[in-house]
Amino acid sequence: MSDAIAPARTDVDSIVAAIARVIGRAPRPVELHEPRLQGRERDYATTCIDSGWVSSAGWFVEAFEARLAEVCGTRYAVATVSGTAGLHAGLHVVGVQPGDEVIVPSLTFVATANAAAYCGAVPHFVDCQEHTFGLDPGKLAKHLGAIAARHNGETINRLSGRPIRAVVPVHVLGHAADMDALSGTCAEFGLPIVEDATEALGSTHHGQACGAIGAAGILSFNGNKIVTSGGGGAIVTDDEALAARTRHLTTTARLPHAWALAHDEIGWNYRLPAINAALGLAQLEQLGELIAAKRHLAQRYADAFVGIGGVRFVSERPGTVSNYWLNAIMIDEDSEAAREAVLSRTNDAGFRTRPAWTPLHRLAMFRDCPRADLSTTESVQRRLVCLPSSASLALQ
Numbered sequence: 100m101s102d103a104i105a106p107a108r109t110d111v112d113s114i115v116a117a118i119a120r121v122i123g124r125a126p127r128p129v130e131l132h133e134p135r136l137q138g139r140e141r142d143y144a145t146t147c148i149d150s151g152w153v154s155s156a157g158w159f160v161e162a163f164e165a166r167l168a169e170v171c172g173t174r175y176a177v178a179t180v181s182g183t184a185g186l187h188a189g190l191h192v193v194g195v196q197p198g199d200e201v202i203v204p205s206l207t208f209v210a211t212a213n214a215a216a217y218c219g220a221v222p223h224f225v226d227c228q229e230h231t232f233g234l235d236p237g238k239l240a241k242h243l244g245a246i247a248a249r250h251n252g253e254t255i256n257r258l259s260g261r262p263i264r265a266v267v268p269v270h271v272l273g274h275a276a277d278m279d280a281l282s283g284t285c286a287e288f289g290l291p292i293v294e295d296a297t298e299a300l301g302s303t304h305h306g307q308a309c310g311a312i313g314a315a316g317i318l319s320f321n322g323n324k325i326v327t328s329g330g331g332g333a334i335v336t337d338d339e340a341l342a343a344r345t346r347h348l349t350t351t352a353r354l355p356h357a358w359a360l361a362h363d364e365i366g367w368n369y370r371l372p373a374i375n376a377a378l379g380l381a382q383l384e385q386l387g388e389l390i391a392a393k394r395h396l397a398q399r400y401a402d403a404f405v406g407i408g409g410v411r412f413v414s415e416r417p418g419t420v421s422n423y424w425l426n427a428i429m430i431d432e433d434s435e436a437a438r439e440a441v442l443s444r445t446n447d448a449g450f451r452t453r454p455a456w457t458p459l460h461r462l463a464m465f466r467d468c469p470r471a472d473l474s475t476t477e478s479v480q481r482r483l484v485c486l487p488s489s490a491s492l493a494l495q
């Protein structure tokens with residue numbers, strides 16, 4: 100017999116009632132996340148159109164990048180067409196090559212692992228923590244200790260024979276991963292960190308912006324993120340050479356010249372169009388306000404879930420500040436049936452709640468990839484429910 104205490108049964112009625120109290124009179128259905136375009140988006144888009152510079156060059160891209168670097172506290176920001184493109188470029192510039200392995204979590208959006216695959220590398224899945232949902236530093240250290248060997252300055256997976264080239268922590272739902280411990284382990288094994296901070300613009304870890312802690316950080320401005328440029332992404336970094344190389348490769352590796360068209364390697368057309376940067380700049384101007392709204396909404400959810408059995412509201416960890424991009428609850432019962440009951444009842448009530456992603460190691464294309472024990476990932480995925488989180492819900 101296990102001496103574990105049986106978790107409280109999931110009180111679905113009270114969960115629906117708690118969400119309803121927070122949402123108030125907002126019209127149903129209440130989407131999971133909607134952009135809020137109430138700043139100077141229209142003005143900037145018009146200015147951009149009137150300038151004639153709507154594409155891959157122009158003032159707005161530079162202004163957007165400067166603002167991003169300022170927000171993240173990094174020396175450089177290079178805007179890209181998407182967060183996914185940013186991840187691909189970021190992994191490439193830190194040295195990921197065909198035949199390498201890249202440590203990624205399994206509890207993330209598919210782009211994190213796809214980016215490794217675009218480099219010709221193999222994603223190698225490591226478990227997440229129960230409370231941050233980010234890569235588990237303890238498990239990473241233990242796993243690398245068991246399977247990795249340092250050889251000629253490289254870290255080799257002894258089981259596959261492939262070099263492990265980088266680690267990609269994800270700041271899931273806007274909550275910072277445990278970067279201190281992860282940085283320690285990665286330094287020990289000589290592995291650069293590329294932060295997937297696509298959900299965490301404005302979040303911090305011990306005062307440092309998510310995305311500004313590793314060798315490079317990746318942001319996304321897709322329509323579902325805290326601020327949007329319609330679609331877009333960026334790489335932020337303090338490393339001048341890395342920033343320059345990213346800029347070169349994301350602009351087709353074109354050699355600077357007034358008229359000649361020549362390229363010195365195979366680059367990508369990953370540069371963010373100016374019309375998107377115009378939208379993004381207007382959105383960035385509202386970041387503080389949007390974070391304040393989301394944190395207010397999170398506090399209301401946190402209050403509403405106090406005393407409800409069998410569930411806890413997901414809160415930021417000590418030493419971190421979350422942008423609360425997506426609010427979420429964790430069900431105590433480790434059962435997909437309990438989660439499905441919550442999803443079904445809340446969606447019936449007009450709240451577009453969602454489960455976490457299907458863990459990537461279960462997807463057909465990644466099923467045979469190397470992996471550590473993923474028991475926490477599996478459990479979190481069975482218990483996590485994301486709640487409607489649009490900033491407008493706090494600003495009505």
Ligand SMILES: *Cc1c(COP(=O)(O)O)cnc(C)c1O
Nearest residue numbers: 181182183208210297319320321
């Ligand atoms: C949104 C997101 C991405 C990709 O960003 P796009 O801009 O949509 O390409 C990558 N990783 C995670 C965890 C994301 O949430």
